Amino acid sequence: MNGLSRRSFLQLTAGSALALGLHRLSWAVAPGDESAALRLQPYGDWRDVYRDHWTWDRVVRGTHTSANCIAACAWNLYVRDGIVWREEQSAPYTASNETVPDWNPRGCQKGASCSDLLIGPTRQSYPLKRVGKRGSGRFKRIGWDEALDEIARPLVDTLMRRGGEGVVCELGGNFDFGPTLASTNRFFRQIGAAITDPTAHTGDLSVGAIITLGAGFTGGSSDDWFQSDYVVLWSFNPAATRIPDAHFLTEVRYRGGRVVTVAPDMNQSAMHTDLWLSPRPGTDAALALAACQVILAEGLYKADYLLEQTDLPFLVRSDDGRFLRESDLVQGGHEDRFAVWDEGKARPVWAPGTPGSSEAKLTWGKDQRPVLDASAEVTLASGQKLAVRSVFSQLRERLQALTPEHAAGITGIAASVIRRFA
8 A cells, every 4th residue: 555645546446446336237238139238328437337326227026035045025126227236125014913013124134235146256157067176166167958967867877776765955045935946846856855944054943843843833923032031042043044033032132031042152143142051062952951850840830831731741651651542541532632630530531622632722621620740540441450640740750860960061051050041
């Protein structure tokens, strides 16, 4: 910078701005369309480019579901000469109800930069084949026929040898809810290939829901966070993976709610939460079990909630570990109707709301007194006597030794912190 005058600096800046602005013009004209070039307005210098940046031919609605995101936020795209020159967040969203904040505006810096990425130098517009060692960055351009052949040959060979189980489709984080995703899914399902969940690639797959229920989306939406008193972000970093929804985590703290992060790294969400737990990678289960041990040992649960909303009061057979079913006690009974122990009747009663139940509700009747911590003996339809226990009873016994002190040596988190968390 030595010897660079203010005038020279301004000239250099103006030239750079002109180069950055004019590089877009080459995309306005399709190859071979000379008439389109005649329709372009002439640009004298960088000042014309800057002024025209704030003019447009039309405004269209767009989103960025194919840009490593699944939020599908509404954006206004400002188009001139067939090019998206800039984007602005739109605000068409209304609040779910009067008790929660609205969703506006939805969008993030990744979406705001998409118009630049569309025409940026890193966008791949033709097939490339690696010609050097992996990681060397050496590629050569090839034709589409050659590229498709490179993909099709090993795919067909694999299907001939192993069938669809030899193929895995990874959608990555770049997917949408339209023809791109539909056609990809249809193709790989037709050949019997496994398709991984793209939500996992984005980084916010609800693993617990997947394992327990087989589905990652269990109802509700992100504005439900605002109605919570205690939000736990367990291996979940919404400030990076659900940017349009992250404001609800800030707003829940305005109304007195607390937010906790469980993650090995001090990530973008953890830095704004009330408590950050950093277990050693792979020790989350020990932390969770220790927290459950504290909750049961100290009676920090709501028994009415557990009786109605969980399977903890369900009776379990002592011989095979299966739920006790109506078919076990009654000839011709349902296989999917489960039992709990009734304290008043001193016998098993059938839980409402199970698939085999005639009652499509979870609420217990006024004459029913289900027991959470139950241990009893029942007579099977065969006449055999059999000991049964509730899930809650088995869980309490299993957790007795899994104290915070035990978990501290595994997770690296002090027992006092685990108790505070629980």
